[in-house]
Amino acid sequence: MKYLHTMVRVNDLEKSLDFYCNKLGLIELRRNDYEKGRFTLVFLGADENSEAQVELTYNWESEDYDEGRNFGHLAYSVENIYQLCQKLTDAGITINRPPRDGHMAFIRSPDNISIELLQQGDALAPEEPWMSMANAGKW
Amino acid sequence: MKYLHTMVRVNDLEKSLDFYCNKLGLIELRRNDYEKGRFTLVFLGADENSEAQVELTYNWESEDYDEGRNFGHLAYSVENIYQLCQKLTDAGITINRPPRDGHMAFIRSPDNISIELLQQGDALAPEEPWMSMANAGKW
Numbered sequence: 001m002k003y004l005h006t007m008v009r010v011n012d013l014e015k016s017l018d019f020y021c022n023k024l025g026l027i028e029l030r031r032n033d034y035e036k037g038r039f040t041l042v043f044l045g046a047d048e049n050s051e052a053q054v055e056l057t058y059n060w061e062s063e064d065y066d067e068g069r070n071f072g073h074l075a076y077s078v079e080n081i082y083q084l085c086q087k088l089t090d091a092g093i094t095i096n097r098p099p100r101d102g103h104m105a106f107i108r109s110p111d112n113i114s115i116e117l118l119q120q121g122d123a124l125a126p127e128e129p130w131m132s133m134a135n136a137g138k139w
Numbered sequence: 140m141k142y143l144h145t146m147v148r149v150n151d152l153e154k155s156l157d158f159y160c161n162k163l164g165l166i167e168l169r170r171n172d173y174e175k176g177r178f179t180l181v182f183l184g185a186d187e188n189s190e191a192q193v194e195l196t197y198n199w200e201s202e203d204y205d206e207g208r209n210f211g212h213l214a215y216s217v218e219n220i221y222q223l224c225q226k227l228t229d230a231g232i233t234i235n236r237p238p239r240d241g242h243m244a245f246i247r248s249p250d251n252i253s254i255e256l257l258q259q260g261d262a263l264a265p266e267e268p269w270m271s272m273a274n275a276g277k278w
Contacts, residue, residue: 002187007211048141052191068207072146
């Protein structure tokens, strides 16, 4: 038995790919368009274990997708949580839970999928502007 | 960057561990109780890639968790989809989307997390009772 992917639905494929790939740093591995069913599937992976994927489902009849409480978040470890949070901030992404502890942050996708970022190895030394930054919204 | 886990909230930890481990076949890798926050985290993995995990969050003040449409499902490949679906059926789990094609099935967790099961390698030859079995509910 093998974990393959977590599927999430996206309202706007280009906006989601910009978020997950250009901003967060995942890699697009394959994409299939299904003309008959009028949907597109895109599989994304992280560079260190790209076999464990996220599947984006984009229905061509665009919909807004609500969130529920049974799903919590996706989690990734990252090489430098401050550098990534700075890159995300510069790209206009809100850091809902800033990495005040040099260890953990939360952001949300355009469809409100919560994403946990964890510093690889030991936590980084607390550092401004992160250590004084307040939470923003929920995650 | 590395995928770590997908977190889901569970209303009843014992019922969820029975579902995910005894029935579905995941392995409990570690468990931490947080007395102060009054919650328990349990990490589960599949035998072939146990580093890609599911994190169960159990809040001791039990809640029912609703579902949303932005999250779709968790997907696992399995050695023999008929054998697993039979084991699940015998254990009282509804096969919402039976593997009529010898390739794909869907079930749901006690908290309505949808789970896709995919046959490893080529699809199995269609076989009764699966090939005549109707869908049950949604997934």
